Amino acid sequence: MVSADGRRALAYNGELYNFRELREELRAGGVAFQTAGDAEVVLEALTKWGAAALPRFNGMFALALWDEDAGRLLLARDRFGQKPLYLVKHGGEIAFASELRALLEAGVADRRIDAEALAGFLLYGSVPGPGTIVQGVELLGAGTALSWSAGSVTPSRYVPARSRERRELSADALREELRQAVTRHLISDVPTGVFLSGGLDSASIAVLAACSSVVPVQTLTLSFPDVPAQDEAREARETAAHVGTHHTEIAVSADAIRGGLEEAIRSLDQPSGDGLNTWLVARAAKSAGLTVALSGIGADELFGGYTTFVDVPRMARLRSVAGPASGFIAGAASMVRAADPRRISRISDFMGAPSGLLPAYLARRRMRSSAQVRDLAPGLGGKGWMQGISEARRAGLDAAIRGCAPEDAVALLELDLYMGDTLLRDADCMGMAHSLEIRAPFLDGPLADAVLGLDARRRRPVPVPKPLLLEAVGPLLPPGLKSRPKRGFTLPLATWMRGLLRKEVADGLERLDVQGSPISMPAVRALWKDFLDRTDAVGWYLPWTLYVLGHYLAANRLRFA
Structure with a gap:
C-alpha cells in the first residue's frame, strides 16, 4: 500500500x-x-x-x-x-x-x-x-x-519493559478480559471457527466465543479411530454439546496422511518436529470451509500449564546447591552412561551446565543432551555443555528474567523460546500452507499484560495446571473437564511409525546420508533400530525429528558447507 x-x-x-x-x-x-x-x-x-x-x-x-x-x-x-x-x-x-x-x-x-x-x-x-x-x-x-x-x-x-508492580484481578474480571480478547479475535468477514481438543484451553476459547457470538460458533477436532488411547474426539464432542457449537469431527489415520507427509514437510519454513499436527488440523479446517481459526496457543505459557513451572525452579535450586560438586557429578554420570544411556546422559548434561534458571530451563526443554548431539553429529565438534542459542539472545533473556519470581521467569522463557521458536512458527507456516489464518486470543496484548501482572504464585500449577484460567472459566465448562488430566494435542506417531509409516520414515532417514554431513549415519540407523526395539523407552520424537530434517534439507536443496 x-x-x-x-x-x-x-x-x-x-x-x-x-x-x-x-x-x-x-x-x-x-x-x-x-x-x-x-x-x-x-x-x-x-x-x-x-x-x-x-x-x-x-x-x-x-x-x-x-x-x-x-x-x-x-x-x-x-x-x-x-x-x-x-x-x-x-x-x-x-x-x-x-x-x-x-x-x-x-x-x-x-x-x-x-x-x-x-x-x-x-x-x-x-x-x-x-x-x-x-x-x-x-x-x-x-x-x-x-x-x-x-x-x-x-x-x-520496542516493547516496553514489563512492570514489576503486581496487581489483583478477580475471577470475574479475568473472565471479562478473556471474553474481550476472544471477541476481538473473532472479528472477521470470512468464515471463522475454533480448534477444539479435549482440554481446557480450546474449550475456554469456544465457550467465550459462544458468549460473544449471535450465531453458533463453528468448532473442529481431529479424531484418531485407529489409536483410541490418543483420541480426544469424545471429550471434544462433550464440550461442543455443552457450549452449543456447530461441531465438525474429522478422522485421521496413518494411511490417510501417508501421501501428504512430503507436502507437509515442504510447507515448513524451517525444520520442526512439531509441525505435522498443525498442518493436519489446518487442512481439516480448510476442508470444513474455514478461513480463520482460533487456537489455544499461549495459555500454557501465561497460566502455568507446563510441568516446567515446577521442574525448572527445582532444577535451578539443585544446580545451585551442588555448586563445585556439579562437575564431579557430571563426570561420574557420563562414565556410567551405559546403565541407562539417555537418562544418565541428560543428568550429566544438566549438572555440567552453568548455574542459573535459564540454563536449567534449556536443559529441561532439550530432547538430547550435548553428548547425545555429538554422538549423533560428531562433525559438529566442540566440548562441554552446548547452549544451543546465540550469546546475544541468552544475554537478552537473562536480562528479561533478572529479578523475576521463578514462575514469572519460566513464563517469559516459555513465551520467548518454546512458543516463539516452535509453536508460533509452525502455526503460521502450516496454516498459510492451507490459506488458513490461525489466531491466538491468549496472546491478545491487554490480556497478556493483565495476566503477566498477577502474583507469580498464582501461575504455579499446583494442585492443578492453570489454576487461574480454571478459576475464571471453569464455571462455564462441562463439569468433567475441570478434573481431566492435561494431555496436549499429540499425534499417535509412535504407533504409525511402527506400522504404516515404518518404511516411509526409514527411507526418509537415509536422506541424511549426503556428502559433507556432520551427522553419523551409523548413529542414525542405530537410533531407528533402538526405537523399533524399545519404542516406549526411546520415544518417537528423536527419530521423527531426523526424518523431518532429512526431508526438509532435500526439499529445499540445502547442502553442508
Whole structure:
C-alpha cells in the first residue's frame, strides 16, 4: 500500500485487532481514510507517530515501511513473533521476506546449512532464533524494530519493559478480559471457527466465543479411530454439546496422511518436529470451509500449564546447591552412561551446565543432551555443555528474567523460546500452507499484560495446571473437564511409525546420508533400530525429528558447507 502523497510504501502481513480504535483516533486528528481495512490504519499510524506507533498495535504482524523522503526502511514484528520476518544483510544492503524460502528462491541467500542452527535443532527439535537453518539468514526478533538507512542498520526492541508492580484481578474480571480478547479475535468477514481438543484451553476459547457470538460458533477436532488411547474426539464432542457449537469431527489415520507427509514437510519454513499436527488440523479446517481459526496457543505459557513451572525452579535450586560438586557429578554420570544411556546422559548434561534458571530451563526443554548431539553429529565438534542459542539472545533473556519470581521467569522463557521458536512458527507456516489464518486470543496484548501482572504464585500449577484460567472459566465448562488430566494435542506417531509409516520414515532417514554431513549415519540407523526395539523407552520424537530434517534439507536443496 502506498500513501496518498506517494512518499511512503507499506508491505504488511498480519492482523490488527484494535485497528478500529486507532482509526477513530487518527480520524479525529484529521486523517482521511480511503479503505475500511487495517493496513491503511497501520500506514497512517506509522506516518503520524513513527515507530512509537508499534507498541500501540494489538495484533500479529510483520511489516516493512519505506520512507522515500528520509531514505529509510523500517522493519518490525509483533511483540510475540506470531508473524515471521527473515533478513539477509550483505555489504550495506538488506533483503527481507516473510518466508525463508523466498530469500532462497530470490538468490540472495546461499543454500548452505548453518552448523550452529543444526546443533540447536538437534537439541530442541526446532531452530532457535535469531539464527536460521540457512547460513547468513536471520530472523528479526519478536517485538523488535529495525531501521535501515544508507547501509546502516539499527535494531531496537520496542516493547516496553514489563512492570514489576503486581496487581489483583478477580475471577470475574479475568473472565471479562478473556471474553474481550476472544471477541476481538473473532472479528472477521470470512468464515471463522475454533480448534477444539479435549482440554481446557480450546474449550475456554469456544465457550467465550459462544458468549460473544449471535450465531453458533463453528468448532473442529481431529479424531484418531485407529489409536483410541490418543483420541480426544469424545471429550471434544462433550464440550461442543455443552457450549452449543456447530461441531465438525474429522478422522485421521496413518494411511490417510501417508501421501501428504512430503507436502507437509515442504510447507515448513524451517525444520520442526512439531509441525505435522498443525498442518493436519489446518487442512481439516480448510476442508470444513474455514478461513480463520482460533487456537489455544499461549495459555500454557501465561497460566502455568507446563510441568516446567515446577521442574525448572527445582532444577535451578539443585544446580545451585551442588555448586563445585556439579562437575564431579557430571563426570561420574557420563562414565556410567551405559546403565541407562539417555537418562544418565541428560543428568550429566544438566549438572555440567552453568548455574542459573535459564540454563536449567534449556536443559529441561532439550530432547538430547550435548553428548547425545555429538554422538549423533560428531562433525559438529566442540566440548562441554552446548547452549544451543546465540550469546546475544541468552544475554537478552537473562536480562528479561533478572529479578523475576521463578514462575514469572519460566513464563517469559516459555513465551520467548518454546512458543516463539516452535509453536508460533509452525502455526503460521502450516496454516498459510492451507490459506488458513490461525489466531491466538491468549496472546491478545491487554490480556497478556493483565495476566503477566498477577502474583507469580498464582501461575504455579499446583494442585492443578492453570489454576487461574480454571478459576475464571471453569464455571462455564462441562463439569468433567475441570478434573481431566492435561494431555496436549499429540499425534499417535509412535504407533504409525511402527506400522504404516515404518518404511516411509526409514527411507526418509537415509536422506541424511549426503556428502559433507556432520551427522553419523551409523548413529542414525542405530537410533531407528533402538526405537523399533524399545519404542516406549526411546520415544518417537528423536527419530521423527531426523526424518523431518532429512526431508526438509532435500526439499529445499540445502547442502553442508
